[in-house]
Amino acid sequence: MGTNYGSQDPFKGPFRSLEELADRISDxxxxxVTIEDSNHxxxxxxxxxxxxDPARIATIMRRKVPENVIKTLWKNGVIPQLxxxxxxVIIPAIEEVGLGKRVAISVRKNNEILGFIWAQVHWDxxxxxxxxxxxxxxxxxxxxxxLQIKKRKSEEDHKEFxxxxxxxxxxxxxxxxxxxxxxxxxxxxxxxxVVFEFEEDIHQSLERHxxxxxxxxxxxxxxxxxxxxxxxxxxxRPHSSEAPGKEINDFVKTFVDKLQDxxxxxxxxxxxxxxxxxxxxxxDSYKEALHVLSIKDRFxxxxxxxxxxxxLGIYQFIDFLYEKRIRDHYTNQYIETLREYDQKHxxxxxxxxxxxxxxxxxxxxxxxxxxxxxxxxNYRLKRVTNLTGLNFKDPNQKITLYLDLMIERLKQ
Amino acid sequence: MGTNYGSQDPFKGPFRSLEELADRISDxxxxxVTIEDSNHxxxxxxxxxxxxDPARIATIMRRKVPENVIKTLWKNGVIPQLxxxxxxVIIPAIEEVGLGKRVAISVRKNNEILGFIWAQVHWDxxxxxxxxxxxxxxxxxxxxxxLQIKKRKSEEDHKEFxxxxxxxxxxxxxxxxxxxxxxxxxxxxxxxxVVFEFEEDIHQSLERHxxxxxxxxxxxxxxxxxxxxxxxxxxxRPHSSEAPGKEINDFVKTFVDKLQDxxxxxxxxxxxxxxxxxxxxxxDSYKEALHVLSIKDRFxxxxxxxxxxxxLGIYQFIDFLYEKRIRDHYTNQYIETLREYDQKHxxxxxxxxxxxxxxxxxxxxxxxxxxxxxxxxNYRLKRVTNLTGLNFKDPNQKITLYLDLMIERLKQ
DNA sequence: TCATCTTTTGTAGAAATCAACAATGGCCTT
DNA sequence: AAGGCCATTGTTGATTTCTACAAAAGATGA
Numbered sequence: 016m017g018t019n020y021g022s023q024d025p026f027k028g029p030f031r032s033l034e035e036l037a038d039r040i041s042d043x044x045x046x047x048v049t050i051e052d053s054n055h056x057x058x059x060x061x062x063x064x065x066x067x068d069p070a071r072i073a074t075i076m077r078r079k080v081p082e083n084v085i086k087t088l089w090k091n092g093v094i095p096q097l098x099x100x101x102x103x104v105i106i107p108a109i110e111e112v113g114l115g116k117r118v119a120i121s122v123r124k125n126n127e128i129l130g131f132i133w134a135q136v137h138w139d140x141x142x143x144x145x146x147x148x149x150x151x152x153x154x155x156x157x158x159x160x161x162l163q164i165k166k167r168k169s170e171e172d173h174k175e176f177x178x179x180x181x182x183x184x185x186x187x188x189x190x191x192x193x194x195x196x197x198x199x200x201x202x203x204x205x206x207x208x209v210v211f212e213f214e215e216d217i218h219q220s221l222e223r224h225x226x227x228x229x230x231x232x233x234x235x236x237x238x239x240x241x242x243x244x245x246x247x248x249x250x251x252r253p254h255s256s257e258a259p260g261k262e263i264n265d266f267v268k269t270f271v272d273k274l275q276d277x278x279x280x281x282x283x284x285x286x287x288x289x290x291x292x293x294x295x296x297x298x299d300s301y302k303e304a305l306h307v308l309s310i311k312d313r314f315x316x317x318x319x320x321x322x323x324x325x326x327l328g329i330y331q332f333i334d335f336l337y338e339k340r341i342r343d344h345y346t347n348q349y350i351e352t353l354r355e356y357d358q359k360h361x362x363x364x365x366x367x368x369x370x371x372x373x374x375x376x377x378x379x380x381x382x383x384x385x386x387x388x389x390x391x392x393n394y395r396l397k398r399v400t401n402l403t404g405l406n407f408k409d410p411n412q413k414i415t416l417y418l419d420l421m422i423e424r425l426k427q
Numbered sequence: 428m429g430t431n432y433g434s435q436d437p438f439k440g441p442f443r444s445l446e447e448l449a450d451r452i453s454d455x456x457x458x459x460v461t462i463e464d465s466n467h468x469x470x471x472x473x474x475x476x477x478x479x480d481p482a483r484i485a486t487i488m489r490r491k492v493p494e495n496v497i498k499t500l501w502k503n504g505v506i507p508q509l510x511x512x513x514x515x516v517i518i519p520a521i522e523e524v525g526l527g528k529r530v531a532i533s534v535r536k537n538n539e540i541l542g543f544i545w546a547q548v549h550w551d552x553x554x555x556x557x558x559x560x561x562x563x564x565x566x567x568x569x570x571x572x573x574l575q576i577k578k579r580k581s582e583e584d585h586k587e588f589x590x591x592x593x594x595x596x597x598x599x600x601x602x603x604x605x606x607x608x609x610x611x612x613x614x615x616x617x618x619x620x621v622v623f624e625f626e627e628d629i630h631q632s633l634e635r636h637x638x639x640x641x642x643x644x645x646x647x648x649x650x651x652x653x654x655x656x657x658x659x660x661x662x663x664r665p666h667s668s669e670a671p672g673k674e675i676n677d678f679v680k681t682f683v684d685k686l687q688d689x690x691x692x693x694x695x696x697x698x699x700x701x702x703x704x705x706x707x708x709x710x711d712s713y714k715e716a717l718h719v720l721s722i723k724d725r726f727x728x729x730x731x732x733x734x735x736x737x738x739l740g741i742y743q744f745i746d747f748l749y750e751k752r753i754r755d756h757y758t759n760q761y762i763e764t765l766r767e768y769d770q771k772h773x774x775x776x777x778x779x780x781x782x783x784x785x786x787x788x789x790x791x792x793x794x795x796x797x798x799x800x801x802x803x804x805n806y807r808l809k810r811v812t813n814l815t816g817l818n819f820k821d822p823n824q825k826i827t828l829y830l831d832l833m834i835e836r837l838k839q
Numbered sequence: 840t841c842a843t844c845t846t847t848t849g850t851a852g853a854a855a856t857c858a859a860c861a862a863t864g865g866c867c868t869t
Numbered sequence: 870a871a872g873g874c875c876a877t878t879g880t881t882g883a884t885t886t887c888t889a890c891a892a893a894a895g896a897t898g899a
Binding site: 259260261264265289290291296299302303325326327328329330331332335336339343344345346347348349351352372373375376377402403404408409410411412413414415417418 | 671672673676701702703708711714715737738739740741742743744747748751755756757758759760761763764784785787788789814815816820821822823824825826827829830
Binding site for chain 3: 772774799800802803806807810
């Protein structure tokens, strides 16, 4: 579509309300428009009602942009962009959250964000459209200042702040601390992110249930929480100061166990990132928790019973090493030698060594696992030492071999 | 300098010899010029004798470009560039090898390299200079074809081929194999690079001495060798097929020991890369050997008695992990918890755990190293388990802790 | 200052691990 | 078919490691 709007001021006032202004913008652009405050509460929306998308409907019904839409817009960087610049931003459709194509612009007085204008568009936006949008922002600014619409400092709105902490958009400690004060969120001390992943999307009632349960169990306290489709994301603080890391792990462990019993929720996965003292690193903790979940997908047996990044052990970095080995064209000579020997003599030295190392160099345990006599295992190990020069008393060598054996398994 | 050469052909022949042609080019460019064949032997050089640099003098005296100059030009990619394109290349001065600023161009018939023209310049080269250079290349080509100057297939020249293998310029197996056939170099089977680093630059006599010694010892055979200032670089093939990796290690070990005794060479360092079957990976083996040497510089005590990449163990990748940990802002909770406890209670749990792991989880050994009773150590370990939840029977956890402790040491 | 907690060291019996040797059976070579 | 080599298992006794308990020294806090 797009229109040539002529040269005289299209926004001749006066307007008695924001609604009137919204309608005017809508008329000029031929599309639905909403005006929101800085917390994404609706201040006004146009009566234009053609082709409205689900996101718009939901927004108007609740008088606030739905949580998941806000989250998505934070995640893909739209909102940060709006915060940073006063230029209009064109947003492609995001089907997952029922959002059609949009143009948005921030309304600001100096550097303070007063709110946003959103337009649902379905054509290729022209420079003239954008120009009109910028003019609209100015008029809306004046109107908002006149009507004394202040940024509402609602405590409920701290969820958005939480998403900023989780995604990579808040990296300045000062800003984080001042924001935290504003929302009365206590970010001092050690905090960690915990993510619970359910099989299906989480509904409010379940979330409230879980909150209640956790607070009652008194293992940790919840600082913030958010929902990302089927994941419940919690920022938690350990209670005791003696062994805070352990406490978080235990919390996730017992929670998963209990909930699977109680509420008959199956396939619940839980994961905790590490504790960080600096709130800047909450995003790192979040990434770690998600990494645990992805490892739990790929190695369900190996990390059974592990609920934190801490406990992941080598799974924290095995992918990383794997890639280095590939890039360097590295071959572990010990493994190569043993593999050749095995093939030639129809033996199982490689598997033997592998199991032995997995059993923490415990001969008896490994022998049992391999269904052979302990002496057999000792014999084989001596053989390996003679063949390769490997020293089973040297942790350096053992560790390297252990990791390379694991990487070998990844290659398949 | 730079000159406007007018429009008519500056290379009006005929020339009776390449020398005459070299002088003509030199006159036109006002600088010394050499014409070389594809093996960097001098075919002709101009009599222009102002401001000649040491590299030019050495080249003319030997009638061949010095080995170390060729090596450097391979290493920094100049020669590959000449091989790849028929455009002139401007080479900044390389002081280490006494080479002043140069312009060079390949002389080629179709895609075969016949030779090169080199000019030692001392001004900012203009496009006109380069154009003249390209014209010169054509004339030289014709002259070389007339004089039937063929590429000399000397067996001595295989050193340059070796440098190509070591640096990253030969990545195609086909090419490598055909080149190897040309120089009668046997690249089949497993090969590894061994580097010996002396305190001072190596001279021919020492190199010959070493060659003789190695061949006499019959542990490995030398396929190629080269010298890089104080490093002797060998491409070696193990003799036996039983434990080839071990053989190479033993070879380096005994060689370093013996030579330090015999020839009174102190501070000799030796290092072997891993064995590769594909000659494409000789460069990887070279990089590995150099990595061993650099680790020997940084951790002389820790890798005392280690002479191969294979045996380096975790030192193969500890730097790599270190960087990941920094980038992720990772803190190992176990270490953090123990450090805090140590500070509060004036204990040594962290150092205890560290030593215990270094001793391959052997209580008695670690107790001795720490000068405490074995029971004390057991007590402390139990304490650690209670505090952190760490399980000393789980290799995953132990390995991660071991590596993180090492990274912790690197941080200082 | 006393009571309490933590840490270290010692002792001793139980449990395990290790090292050496012998016996057996399989496979390969001659 | 015999001899040699290799791999496995069993036996035995020495050695070490683990565990529990006790005593003592040091630190901590009311």
